[in-house]
Amino acid sequence: MDMLKQLNSAVMYIESNLCDEVDLDAVARIACVNKDSFTRFFSYMTGMTLNEYIRRRRLTLAAYELQNSNSKVIDIAVKYGWDSADAFTKAFIRQHGITPTLARNSHESLKIYPPASFYIMIKGAKEMDFRIIDTPQTEVYGVSKLFDGQGYKTREELRHIMWSEECDFVPGQICEGCWNQPSNHSYDGVWYGIWQDGKYTIARAKADTKNDALEKHIILSGTYAAFKTECGGLAWEEFPKLFELIFDSWLPNSEYKQKGNLIVEIYHLWTDYDMRNKNRYYEVWIPVEKK
Template sequence: MDWLARMNRALDYIEMNLCGEIELSEVAKQACCSSYQFQRMFSFITNVSLSEYIRRRRLTLAAIDLQNSDEKVIDIAMRYGYESPVSFARAFQLLHGVNPAIARQEGTALKAYPRLSFLISIKGAEAMNYRIETKESFEVFGMERVFHTNGSDGELKTPAEFWQQSHANGEVERLAGNAGDLPGNVSVDLHKVHALCSYRKTEKDTFPYMLCAFKSESSKTHGYTTITIPAYTWAVFSSDPFTWDQFNETIDTMYQRFFSEWLPTAGYEQIDGMEFEIYGAKDNLNYLELWFAVRRIN
């Protein structure tokens, strides 16, 4: 399938560049998606981050080189992206449990992480609750941050930290108060504040994230960023009711099943990684909808 071919093409690029520079933007290009989108798909499907996978592959090959050559440790370290024997030895010890010198001794037990390949797995799993909807253009407004895909830049490194800070300083509650009435085509069970991701182009290896509200005639938008969402087809996935202590497990499972079970087989592809997290409550329990902008694959 085309989705599988693109994902495996990205893994081919990684494998061919383990001894050099791996550009995340080029990895994503091979998969025909954004850097952020690819890294999210990869981690949800494999249960390991892309950076950790690359680190494991490089240290697996480094161990093979140590056992099968007389090259200096510094030369092997530099081949796999480590600038000093100290940093290489630290990473090697963390993964393999021994230092590089010991790895050269016969009989030393080491770890090997093979190259991954994406395949379709028939699981016979429980049903997924989803619907396909085409929506006209609409507007949202709220507080925006731009994050780096590796979480290294800025005071806030992840959207989760953005949520925590905005709850702590009262910005979430202020946004809810300024949201006004919900638009007529929106369920009355929804909360006022939601989340929007990857809705515009930003600098290389970054993605935009917004805590947002649906804009209506009674909304007070002064001081906020307003975004127009074009008319799209959306794949909308609904959770079962849950309590807040079940939130992390619920949302992680929904994303994992979307990327690993639905997207590879449904005949759709995601558009630029755009997605909403829509929150609501009914009968004293919470529910969650994930909206993914999609288009049918010809």
């Protein structure tokens, strides 16, 4: 475990010097290896070069600062190692897809990279599609089950039982038919999975339901941190990965803290097989406030 401690100490050194020159020889000394060995190992473990990781972390912190300060773009650019606003803007657009000026609007989506941390497997250093949104109150209707960590040991187990056609298949209680009927489009669109107050609820907007006996649930208005997966993945694979990145990497290192215990999963689904596998994606929203 000493090796993991040394690797994490090296990452902490990088984090503490992102506004200065990062001495890669010093990084390697902290990790107790030579520079070439450390850079090769880091690239193998994270899928990016050490220099690319440093650049992405600087652009992540720069984005946070743009949204949470009145500092000039050129001042932020210089602070994080760019010689000109033009060079900074080009690098910023490559990572975030928008200009620094647009990023001052906290509703814009950003590509953020939490700090790397080494365990038995690596966490962090993964791209996250992230934005801060202000959303109005939303009424949805669905079916709930209690989650006490006993009857259902994990979130994943309860989620599977409620969504699976082989088990409870709650969607079938909300809409008609089943997923694998190509002509049935009642499942197309947005679904919600809501964790709150010891319950998990699968729900939809009233207009998308076919059952008048469903439980009403209110998603309160407010400020939410919203995270989105790439298209085409499977929910049972994507949500655990996204939860881990949010709660282990993003929250501890962000300007925000979670407000309350609400977690909203959003499923963008299609019945059509080809559309389902190419275009479906998922989101996680958590209510937040500034630390």
